[in-house]
Amino acid sequence: MSVRHSESAGDRPLIPRPERTPGALRAACTVVAPGLLAAYDQAKDQALAEAVEHGLLKPIHAYLSHWATLLEIERHPATAREYHRAENLAQIAATADEAREHLRTASSLYRAAAEAVRAE
Secondary structure, three states, X not given: OOOOOOHHHOOOOOOOOOOOOHHHHHHHHHHHOHHHHHHHHHHHHHHHHHHHHHOOOXXXXXXXXXXXXXXXXXXXXXXXXXXXXXXXXXXXXXXXXXXXXXXXXHHHHHHHHHHHHHHO
16 A cells, blocks of 8 residues: 655645644644644653653653654644544454554554654
8 A cells, every 4th residue: 555645645734844842742733633632741741750750761752753743644634534544444343354454554654654754
């Protein structure tokens, strides 16, 4: 399956790619995925708590990378629709093979978004 995660494919971003900071990612979330704000805040709080508890920055870097990737998906409407459709179909799949196929699609879109964020 080919991934159509690029502006040249006609899936123009709704907003510019945000900086990978808590404030910038949260602001982007309010625009492109307001329904995910509670999950964003919870993930941030959890990452900060883990970082303090273990004295490591890794949980913060992981949260920032994950949310930068999710918001990369959400800023492209067609990609977001395809990603959410694949996730939803995986949840209601009649067979494990069918669920795996839909999860492969979602994973492919997620990886492409992660690569786009890393490339910047």
